[in-house]
Amino acid sequence: MDFLFYMGDVFTPINFGLLLLGTVGGLILGATPGLSPTMAVALLIPFTFQLEPQQGLILLGAAYTSTVAGGAVSAILLKIPGAPANIATTLDGHTMAAKGEGAKALQLSFLASAVGGLFGVFLLIFLTPVLAQWALAFGPSHLFWLAILGVTVIGTLDSSSVVKGLLSGCIGLWLATIGFDDIMGAQRFIFHPAVSGGINVIPALIGLFAIPQVITMLTKGRTRSGAEVITVKRHPIRLAFVEVIRRKTALTIGTITGSIIGLIPGVGGQIAGLVAYDQSKKFSKESEKFGTGHSEGVIAAESANNAMVGPSLVPLLTLSIPGSPTAAVLLGGLLIHGIFPGPDLFMNYPQVAWTFIDSMLIGQILMCIFGLYIAGLAASVARVPHAVMAAIVLGLAVFGSYSVQNSMGDVYVMASLGLGMYFLERFGFSAAPLVLGLILGPIAEANFIQGSMIANATVGQATYFFTGWLNWFLILIVLASVSYSIWMEIAQRRYTTKDDAVAKEEALS
Amino acid sequence: MKKWIAGAAMALAAMTGSAYAEGHGDYPERPIMLMVSYGAGGATDFQARIVTMTAGNEDALGMPIAIVNRPGAGGRVGWNWFATEADNDGYTLGAYNIPHFIAQSIEGGVSYSTDDFEPIANWGADPAVFVVGADSDFNSMADVVDYAKANPGGLTFSGAGLFVGHHIAALQLEKAAGVELAYIPNNAGGAGAMRAVIAGEVLGGVNNLSDAFRAQAAGNVKILGVFDLERNAFLPDVPTMMEQGYDIDNASVNFRGVMVPKGTPQAVIDHLAAVVPTMFENGRVQSRMEAGGSPMHVMTRDEVLEMWAARQETLEELLAGL
Numbered sequence: 001m002d003f004l005f006y007m008g009d010v011f012t013p014i015n016f017g018l019l020l021l022g023t024v025g026g027l028i029l030g031a032t033p034g035l036s037p038t039m040a041v042a043l044l045i046p047f048t049f050q051l052e053p054q055q056g057l058i059l060l061g062a063a064y065t066s067t068v069a070g071g072a073v074s075a076i077l078l079k080i081p082g083a084p085a086n087i088a089t090t091l092d093g094h095t096m097a098a099k100g101e102g103a104k105a106l107q108l109s110f111l112a113s114a115v116g117g118l119f120g121v122f123l124l125i126f127l128t129p130v131l132a133q134w135a136l137a138f139g140p141s142h143l144f145w146l147a148i149l150g151v152t153v154i155g156t157l158d159s160s161s162v163v164k165g166l167l168s169g170c171i172g173l174w175l176a177t178i179g180f181d182d183i184m185g186a187q188r189f190i191f192h193p194a195v196s197g198g199i200n201v202i203p204a205l206i207g208l209f210a211i212p213q214v215i216t217m218l219t220k221g222r223t224r225s226g227a228e229v230i231t232v233k234r235h236p237i238r239l240a241f242v243e244v245i246r247r248k249t250a251l252t253i254g255t256i257t258g259s260i261i262g263l264i265p266g267v268g269g270q271i272a273g274l275v276a277y278d279q280s281k282k283f284s285k286e287s288e289k290f291g292t293g294h295s296e297g298v299i300a301a302e303s304a305n306n307a308m309v310g311p312s313l314v315p316l317l318t319l320s321i322p323g324s325p326t327a328a329v330l331l332g333g334l335l336i337h338g339i340f341p342g343p344d345l346f347m348n349y350p351q352v353a354w355t356f357i358d359s360m361l362i363g364q365i366l367m368c369i370f371g372l373y374i375a376g377l378a379a380s381v382a383r384v385p386h387a388v389m390a391a392i393v394l395g396l397a398v399f400g401s402y403s404v405q406n407s408m409g410d411v412y413v414m415a416s417l418g419l420g421m422y423f424l425e426r427f428g429f430s431a432a433p434l435v436l437g438l439i440l441g442p443i444a445e446a447n448f449i450q451g452s453m454i455a456n457a458t459v460g461q462a463t464y465f466f467t468g469w470l471n472w473f474l475i476l477i478v479l480a481s482v483s484y485s486i487w488m489e490i491a492q493r494r495y496t497t498k499d500d501a502v503a504k505e506e507a508l509s
Numbered sequence: 510m511k512k513w514i515a516g517a518a519m520a521l522a523a524m525t526g527s528a529y530a531e532g533h534g535d536y537p538e539r540p541i542m543l544m545v546s547y548g549a550g551g552a553t554d555f556q557a558r559i560v561t562m563t564a565g566n567e568d569a570l571g572m573p574i575a576i577v578n579r580p581g582a583g584g585r586v587g588w589n590w591f592a593t594e595a596d597n598d599g600y601t602l603g604a605y606n607i608p609h610f611i612a613q614s615i616e617g618g619v620s621y622s623t624d625d626f627e628p629i630a631n632w633g634a635d636p637a638v639f640v641v642g643a644d645s646d647f648n649s650m651a652d653v654v655d656y657a658k659a660n661p662g663g664l665t666f667s668g669a670g671l672f673v674g675h676h677i678a679a680l681q682l683e684k685a686a687g688v689e690l691a692y693i694p695n696n697a698g699g700a701g702a703m704r705a706v707i708a709g710e711v712l713g714g715v716n717n718l719s720d721a722f723r724a725q726a727a728g729n730v731k732i733l734g735v736f737d738l739e740r741n742a743f744l745p746d747v748p749t750m751m752e753q754g755y756d757i758d759n760a761s762v763n764f765r766g767v768m769v770p771k772g773t774p775q776a777v778i779d780h781l782a783a784v785v786p787t788m789f790e791n792g793r794v795q796s797r798m799e800a801g802g803s804p805m806h807v808m809t810r811d812e813v814l815e816m817w818a819a820r821q822e823t824l825e826e827l828l829a830g831l
Contacts, residue, residue: 038549039549042549045558046562049562136704136707136708137708139705139710179581179586180581180582180583180585180586181582183670183671183694183695183696184671185583185613185670185671185672187618193590193593193594196581196582196585196589197579197580197581197586198581198582265697265701265704319704319707320723320727320729321700321703321704321707321724322550325549325550326550327550328548328549328550328551328700329549329550330550332549332554332558335800335801335802336555336797336800336801337800338800338801340723340726340727340802341723341727342723342724342726342727342728343727344726344727405577405578405579406577407579446696450693453691453693454691454710454711456691457662457665457693458663458665
């Protein structure tokens with residue numbers, strides 16, 4: 001119960017002030033497209049030079065927690081996921097906002113985030129030694145199968161048909177091959193200097209989601225005269241609480257999936273939300289409502305991406321290996337004060353380590369309170385006329401893509417992918433599977449190459465990739481996921497072709 | 510004696526440097542950008558942020574230095590940009606990693622070589638070390654080489670990628686010990702390579718001394734040898750490769766420093782070359798670097814020019830056989 005002992009340190013005036021600053025600042029940074037949690041934490045590092053180690057970490061921890069949750073704001077209101085973690089939130093969240101339920105969607109997302117986040121941090125507090133072993137269990141062959149598991153999700157994710165889902169997934173996989181290959185350094189499809197570093201996920205994300213949105217808004221502004229205003233229904237916070245508690249399945253699946261996946265180094269944060277979304281869709285009694293502004297979609301996605309925060313720090317705090325880019329930046333924040341993370345961290349610097357973890361607990365609650373306040377302001381965002389909104393979103397999209405690495409190249413990538421996506425959307429393709437392909441491609445490829453190299457030097461590829469209980473377990477889930485998709489496809493064998501397509505088309509335009 | 514000469518040379522350089530700088534107006538008049546070709550949080554990025562933190566002081570450049578990350582493809586993306594697109598007005602600096610960029614330029618497929626950059630000063634030298642898991646049967650390099658002789662091509666060991674310091678160290682080891690090894694480049698850099706060692710996915714690994722030092726302190730790995738000419742102050746008990754009977758020099762040591770693109774005005778280069786090393790020697794910088802476990806090694810522009818030329822030669826020879 002050491003963490004209770006150091007709880008008081010969080011509430012000293014300076015520490016609590018920094019916690020508030022980190023939380024509010026993090027929400028704002030997170031809501032800005034392009035400023036991913038990694039970027040936000042990196043931006044804050046120079047400020048921690050001047051602070052005590054404890055204070056610096058409180059600031060960084062609070063910022064990490066609330067940027068992940070803050071990403072939901074732009075995902076829901078503007079359909080721009082601030083970071084890969086928020087992709088799944090756009091699927092139902094933005095549809096809800098379009099129906100005038102933006103305030104409700106935001107309330108649900110912040111409540112779900114807080115539940116998931118608290119669970120994740122409690123895991124970090126109580127199960128760290130166990131979890132550390134789990135984080136090491138995933139070798140190249142397992143990460144390869146995990147990525148393949150992600151690919152099987154692609155087909156059923158938010159598309160008018162499985163085939164179209166798979167096709168957009170393939171486009172994503174192809175886009176992922178552009179640039180220098182990660183391991184061998186070979187150059188692939190580099191037709192312009194802007195893509196020599198490969199397609200960066202964040203500009204791609206912004207372009208694929210925001211640009212079709214902007215174009216649609218602009219075309220609407222022309223056909224219908226005057227500003228079109230979405231009515232925003234007021235939604236009492238009490239009802240949001242009831243709703244979150246009522247959606248137990250989505251909340252549980254989201255939280256557990258997020259915590260488990262968050263542990264896996266290098267993969268976790270990016271796909272936790274999407275996997276949780278897909279899983280709760282499969283388990284839900286109302287799975288057909290997913291994608292039409294269903295509250296379970298928002299709850300599952302947001303509880304997952306915040307549940308991942310705590311466990312994602314396990315490899316860093318116990319093994320001194322940063323499991324994610326954000327953790328790497330946090331490692332820098334520790335090293336700069338001469339603190340080496342590792343098993344002794346909690347013995348040598350209990351005051352720093354436990355206060356840091358405690359501040360993440362309190363930070364989750366503060367984040368939820370401020371988030372709910374922001375949800376109340378959502379109404380004003382939705383009252384902005386379309387033409388103005390389009391301009392704002394476009395401005396944010398350009399700013400967000402540029403800020404990733406101060407490069408116009410990324411802005412061109414964002415613009416061209418977005419333009420392409422606008423036309424693809426007219427034909428019923430959607431952005432989420434495409435982005436998933438873009439994220440999973442390099443994971444699958446690099447781990448396959450690494451695995452084969454190890455296998456060739458030791459036991460041979462067949463043994464390496466097909467033996468061991470974890471490999472078998474993952475292969476079984478892959479098979480189950482594929483059969484489920486096929487079965488669903490046959491079961492509701494598309495009596496829906498023409499009418500459905502027309503309805504979808506009308507909904508889009 | 511050596512120190513004294515270096516000090517005198519530095520003082521001389523400082524004097525001539527400031528004379529030139531006066532001739533070149535008020536450079537710098539605005540904040541300066543330092544391009545780091547690795548992501549935020551990596552060792553190069555972390556160290557670059559520390560060594561430049563006093564740039565704004567009156568006795569340094571008088572203007573802050575902002576770090577901009579351009580990661581990708583083992584640094585190729587950033588250096589390509591730096592060689593072809595960066596402004597050569599003195600307001601765009603870049604961080605170099607030796608032997609990485611020289612090895613990549615020899616391998617080909619990139620638009621830079623040592624001729625495209627002008628070094629300013631070196632701040633750090635991070636030797637490569639050979640690590641094995643804490644519970645490994647290997648206790649010396651001789652054990653490792655014996656295993657490799659018994660299982661040709663079967664000794665798997667990780668490193669941060671191809672054509673980086675770790676890979677060079679691996680090639681040197683193969684050549685010096687006369688064995689065939691299985692080098693597994695990791696796509697997640699040094700941290701990923703270290704994880705592979707700790708998790709037991711590979712039998713050993715080449716990694717940065719600074720990271721291995723931390724991992725050893727955490728009780729996760731054993732360090733069997735240093736790929737450098739002398740033992741390191743952080744690890745006085747770990748013998749060099751040379752001491753263990755393998756003819757391996759310091760060609761794989763990861764030197765980090767600051768450079769500017771070709772074509773930057775000579776007066777600016779001279780001013781930077783005079784001021785930047787003193788900035789690295791600032792007491793606050795030194796103590797932060799030491800706290801973070803990052804070995805410092807300050808070198809002036811002339812010393813770096815010499816080191817680059819020497820590396821170019823050794824690496825061309827070493828990589829010719831690939």
